[in-house]
Each structure stands twice: as C-alpha cells, then as structure tokens.
Amino acid sequence: MDAADFESWGYARVSTDEQAQDKDALLKQMQRLRDTGVSKIFFDIDKRTKHDRKGLLKLIKAVQELPAHHKVKFLTFTRIDRVAASQVIFYKLISELQKKKIKPIALDDPFDLDSVGGELTVDIRLDVAKHEVKMLGLRIRKERELRRKEKKSNFYAPFGYKVKADKYVFNNDPCICLLETKQELSVVEVGQLVVKTFYQVGSCTQTAKSLNELFGITSKCADKYVKKSGHYSIDEDDSLTQKTIKKKIDEKSYAGLRYPYSGLRWTATGIRDWLTNPVLAGGTPYGTLNENGSKKSFDDIGVFWNTHDDQTLITFQQHQEIKAIIRGNRKNSWASHGNSDPQKLNIFQGLIVCAQCHARFVKVATYQSRRDNRFKSYYQCTYYLKNGMCQHKTAITNFELEDQIVDFLVKEAERIAVLGEQPSTPTTDSKELLELRSQLQTLESIPGNNPAIETAKEELRLQIIELLDSDERTSHAQLISRERIIAAFRNKDFWKGIQNPVDKKRLLRECIMCAVVNEGKVVEVRLRV
Template identity: 30%
Template sequence: MIVELEKNRIIVGYARVSSREQAVDSQALEQQIARLKAAGATEIFQDIQSGSKNNRPALKELMTSISEGKIHEVIITRIDRIARSLPKLRECIEIFANRRVDLRVLDQEIDFTTSQGKLMVNLLGSLAEWETDLLSERVRHGKQYRRNKQVANESYPWGYKIVNDKYHLNESPFLCLISNRPSTYLELYYETDLTKLNALTVKEIARDCIDIFFNVKGATRALKVIFQKYGLAKINYRRNGSDGKFHWTVTGFIWWLSNPVLCGHTAYLQRINLGKGKRKKNQRENWELVYNTHSEHKLITDEEALEIQRILKFNHKKGPITNPELNETNSYREYAYQSGLVFCAECGSKCITKSAKRKHGGMYYYFACRYTGMGCENITSTRKQNIEDALIRTLVQRSQTITSELEPSPLPPEKSEKLKELESRLDALEKIPGFDPDMENLKNKIRKQITEEINPFISDSIVDKSTEEIIRVGNNLAIWHTLCPDDKVKVFQQIVHKITVHNGKVKEVILKI
C-alpha cells in the first residue's frame, strides 16, 4: 500500500533565473532543470524573472496547483529561487505546510517541520532579501556615477550607437530600397558589404523618418508612410536600437521624436523605479537634462524640436476627427487651425465640426455644440468662415489699439544697416541698362528681402516671434488674409486662446495677450 502511494506522488520542480541573458548565454536555467529532473521532478515550472517580482506566471501557476491539491512535493535548487523577499517566502512556505506539500531544497538541507528548520528559512530569506537590496544599491550607485561623468545611458534611441560612453550617429548600412538598388544587384546578391548595394544607413533612415513627420504633420500618418516606404510590417517586439529591429507604435514614435538625445542632449531619470522590478516613465520636468553632450551628432535642431512639440500639441488638442486635416499636398486644410479653439458660449463644451453641401456645389463647414438638443440651447451652427472673419477683425482691432497706445515718434524710424545695403544694391542693379532674366531674378530676390526687412511679419521665421509682436504688426486685413493654411495653424494656435460661439455668431475671441 505504501509503495502504491509513493508511485502516485506528483513531484514537480521550480526553476528561475533573473534574465533572458542568463537563460540563454550561461545555460543557468538549463542546468537547474537538469538537476531538478535528476532529483525526481516529472514536471518543471520555470520563470525568467527577478526573484523580487511576486507575480511571476509560473510561480502563480505552481501555487494554484498546490492549493488545489494536485502536487505532493516541490523541488528547488536554492531557497532564493522561490522568492527574494522574506514576506513572499513565508507566504509560500505557509501554503506548502497547509496543503502538506513537501519542499526539497537540493543545495540546503532544511527540515521545515522543526523549529531549527524554520529559523534557517527565515535567515536564508533575510539574506536573500539583503542581497537584493545590495544589488539595487549597487545599480543606483552605478547610475549616479554615470550621471556624474555625463556619459550616455545604457539604452539609446534609434539612429544612434554608443562609442566610448558617448552618443554617436549610427552610419552603419541598414537596408536597401528597391528603387535604389544598382543595375548589377543580382551579381552583388551575396555581397556582405551593403554599401555596394546603395544601402541606406541607420542615420539616413532616422533623419528621413523625421522629415516624413514634418511633411505629413502627424505621428500616425508618418508611420503609415514610413512602413509603406520601407516595406515594414508590424512585429510584436518591444525594443528599438541595439537589437536591430525596426518598428514603432504611435506612442513609441512620439516618444522617440521627443527624445533629447536627437537634439544633442542627454537626459537622465527618464524612468522611475517603483521596486519589485516595476518602472514607469518619469514626468519630463523631473528629468535630469545635460545640454550639448554630443552636439556634433545631432539628428534635429532645437528649432525643429520645438516645431515637433508644436505639431504634437496641436494634433493632441484638436482630438480625433472624421476627415484628415491634410490634402494631397500634405498641407493643412483651410480651417484646420480652428480645431480645439472653438467652444460653446452657453454650456462651455468644445464644439464639433460639421459640413453641408451647397446648392450650387461646394461645401459649407460649421462648428456646433456637441450637446445641442441634450440640454444646451445653442442650436444654430456657426460657419467656419464667419469664425475666421470675426477672429481677423479682433486681431486688427487689437493691433490698432496697441499701435495707438504707443507714443507717436516725430521722426520716421531709422533704417537698419541691412536695409540700407539692400536698397543700395537694388539701386545699382536698376542703373544697369538692358534686360537680363538672371538680373531680373536677382532684383526680385532683393526686393523680397527689402520687404521682409521692412515688415518682419512676412518673414518665414514668424513662428519664432512672440504673440505680442505678431499682433502688433497685424493691423492690416491683407496680412491675415494672405496667410496660407499652414501658417494659420502656426500663428493662430500661438495667439488665440479660445473662441466662443452662440446660435450662428461669434460671441467672444480670447487672445493670449
């Protein structure tokens, strides 16, 4: 009878290593499994996770089977394979005792039924916990040492590599587009030197991804173009960079675009350690930022970084929309800037966009309260053109008010040295007799430069100007009406705080000045 009971005993083993590298490179997991099987285990539960994590899947499955009475004995190599925290270790041993399950530790002879054995378990558990704390402390000191030396982080964004503890742009050949392949590509098919195949480097692809984002003005749209251009499919892989895999989710792509490393800076403390192997992203304002650590290896300029954040902020502010705000030329549509700025004057909710067909062709575009008929009496929609007209009137009035408040100068403003030089060059060219197309192009170029010098509002650097400067020079209707949709998005989102509408009319335009 005793022999029969021994035959029916279910003996399992539990093996654990801390990381994938230990499991693959050092065969630590394989060695544990071999020892457990040699000791009599017929089934092995295995985890590749830190012992400080209490939600390991294989351990949870093992403890569930024990609670259900399916297991009679568990074999481990060391006591810290079960847990590295004393509370978790006590919890597991208590479950073993309650279900009368034997626990056999190959490297430590422990009798869990005696007081000496229980003392030994507590001592070993405390030592394992202490060792974990020491390891965490060493890691913290190591990271602090790296921060003090201002060296690159262990992980690095796509487009970079680490050379002598510094970020360097990765100029290694990565892939060759079909459109770029040489005519002799079949002869080079087995060639290991990718440069002969006109392969693009990691740096070139990374910069191209940034340019695509600027062209289409959106992360989701950019990824669609990137995946189509480079023939990439979605893969279930979490990392980009050292593993050579290339794929982004929308969130991951935005996180990459916003990484200070791309601007030549190094950011520390981007993630917070919550303990027990858990981490989360830290708030950007709490990062420890060191500027210009690798300025010769920038992917984007500081100005481009600001533009990226402006586009992301605008897209986030306007929220999801039915129709994309881009046309075939990859520029914003006419009233795209109004998204996220128009609110109901009665209930205060953000208005939604609508459209209707004209009788003689074309479309009308409106904003309407989302709660019309559900308690809000703001029934009539407001045309987007009427909103723009009211906005421009407000801007002109505000500009004229600011101008009138300034004390009039008895003398005209003195010309700048640059303006004098441009006028002198133009005057000299005008005195040259005859007609030359190249000469006329040069004259037109100088005339444009003179206009921009007189009226800085026309300059391409309008986004860099302050809100007050933009409004001050905008005392002319023509200035506002000549803006293209892209400039409207840049300018109006910068200077307008909110527009309220009620029953087809604009009630108030609130500026940021």
C-alpha cells in the first residue's frame, strides 16, 4: 500500500514531574512519533493513573467519529504505559481501534493482540505499570507517616505561613498595598486582617464579601479564573515547539490555586477552611482526608498541638470559639445565603450519588413553571456529563428526589422510634482504642524512669483522650440525628409545612449522608445514625 493511501496517528504523554524536570520531554517524544510518519499527535501532560486525560479522551472520541472508509491505519506511541496503567482504559482504547481496524504500535515494547500470548504480555506489562504506581504511592505514604511521627509540618503551609526547617513560621513577605490608606501589608498581616474581619461581621460569607470589597475584587469572575479548554492535539502542519504546545493545552486557570499563585479573591468556603486550620493556633493537622479523598470536617481531623506556639495568629481558645461560631451559622440563613432568592436554593447539593460509578449528581438545568411558579431542577451524574466514563445518563428531578427521600425517611423514623424504645446495648471500645491501651499498658510495665519512655506514655495517653473525645462526639451526633429524624419525619405533614428551602437543606444535611440514585430512582438513603 502506498504511504499516501493511509494515515498514521500518534499519542504522547509525559507526567507533570517529567515535564518539570525536562521541559522538552514531551517534544522529544513527539519528534520520535513524527519521525515514523505520524501526521496527527494527541498528547497529555498528566499521570498515567488518571482516566479522564483530555488528550486520551479526545483521541478515543476522534476514533469513534471516523467514517466507515477512512485512511487511518496505525496509532503509534512509544510505550504501553504512556497510554495507561490500567487495563480498563487501555482496552477501552483498543476496542475503539479494533472497530475502525486501526493497528496500535508501541515503538519501544512491541506487542501483538491478535495472539493469546500477545494479549497476556500486554496484561503483564499493565500489571507491572500498576504495581510501580502502587509502590510509588506507598513510598510517599511512608514518608508522610514518618513526618507525622516526628511532628513535622506538612509540605504546604496555609495562607499567612511558610515552611522553614520543617516548621510553620510567619510569612512576612510583602503582599498588598491599600491605595486609600497607602498601607502596605505583609502576608501574615493580611491573615490578621481576615481574623479581625470575621469577628466583626460574624460569618464566613460576610467576611469574604467585606475583604473582596476592601481589595477592590468584583464578584464577577475575572478572565484569569476562567479555564479555557485546549485541543490537546498537534497537526502535521504545526511546528513542534513549546509555544505550540502552550496553545494546544487548557489555558491556565487560577481558580483553586493558593496564594501566591493566584490573587486575593476570597470565597466563603476558603475562609472557613482557613479559619478552622489548626496551624493558626499552633497545631499541626494530620489525617485531614477520608478514604475516598474528600476532606474531613474540621471537627474530625487529628492535631498535634504546641508544635509552633511562638508563631500563632490566634489562641487555642479563639480557635475553638471560631469553630463554634461557624457551627452556629449553619442554622442561620442570613450567615450563609445573604439576600439571594431562597427558592432557587439547591437543597440536594452534594447529597446525591450515582449508583453505578459513585460520583456525585449535579444540577444541570432549572425551569420555573408558569402554572404554579415552582422551580423544577434536573440532576445528572457528574462523570456522565464530564467525560462519558459513566453510562448512567438518566436524569432525576428535585420533586422526584424530595418525594422518594422523604418517603424513605418517614419509614425510617417509624423504625428508629421502635428501636429507640428498646434498651440500648453497651458500646464496645474500638480496635484502635484497644491497641493504644495495650501499648500504654506495655510501656507502664517497664521498670525505671526513662525520659523517652515517659514521653511515649504521655503521647499515648493524649491519643487515647483524643480518640475517646472523638468517639463521644460521634455517638452524640448520631443520637441527635436519630432524635431529629424521629421528630421531623414521623409525621410527613411536618416536612410539607416547611416553607423555607434553607431550612429543608439544613434538615436533610443533619439527617442523611447521601442518597444513592439509579435510573431515576432513589435506591438507598444513608443516614447519619
């Protein structure tokens, strides 16, 4: 076959670390593909474990959209692990290639999927790549555990601080100059201003509003906070330069980046997370994430106190007071919503989960009925909307969610009320608590007065106290949730009588963790009991 009769595509990928160490790493890989006659190259600068890479998804979509009679005969890449470290995403691409009769070619480790042995070889290589990723993750996890054991600071410091010799210290670098008063403020002085403003206005939302007004930041999002999507592909006529790659990738967004890589645009969530950070009161936080990667509540994270008492923005008492104020504000609509229309409030925000992929549902559209002026909203799976990785496309309305969740809670209220009349069984100590007590007992049996052993015993006693406090808070919260469910949902008319959506949203959050939806039906509601 004449070379002019067919076309070859390519795929290149480097990790963010590779690109940081060698800015030409991606260009070198692309040049190798060009040298083999590849005309169009899709690319990514991302981790191999990430399934929703922009370039890879655009490649799969481009293959799917090829007509029945096309000229693309080959897809070339340097190694299998450049495509993926997972069999799922790799064979998803291979499946689409086979449908269009396109042959995959790896320059450095050739393979043949037409034979059983060839497919086994590919599976082994992918398993090896997956193992490498796991070992790298284990190494990082062990390093973090060592830092935690030695009570060292985290790698990144919150606003107002920087890390020096594994310790949090004030950041006295210049930050902003107020034109009206001609006053220059350092980073830590801006932090002090945030604390002062919060005590003056009494809520995170109003603090963010006041600071943005003071610094002249408008509520409309600036262009630099808007993420513009790139093509993630290089055509035959494009030159292989850093300038070309920069034009083809997502335009950099400063949203989500921390100072100094972004401006001083404040949000209520950012204010809350910053004010409740134990670093401000002389503590070093640990265990801040849940197993699924989501952030823990500020009441649930672990803290090593007194790690930098000479570098505190607030006292321990102020730290507790601020958390109490924020907890109280959850019950006040003025503190969290201001003057916005409560009828448009999304009472199910963050509570609806896809049964098929476990991603959150988001509100995709809202319409106001001319007949009764009620707002009807539609919710769909995030992964289906974002990248098509989930096939759960059925939407569900806010009315359907409300009816089905409330019906479930009414039944649960009746069941819990019956259980509540039965004598409670004594709670048993957790495995972690038993282990800590066993370790303390072992140390206490050692004779003598070794300072190192005494320090270890004191640390174990503190951990036991923290764990008991945490268990007590959890049990108390569960008891409150049980009583709230019984009081609010034993009579369905009570829910119907709530007119303010803000109160409905608060009540749902206090009673349920999430509602699982499958094909337009609520199949499970997970309670906070």
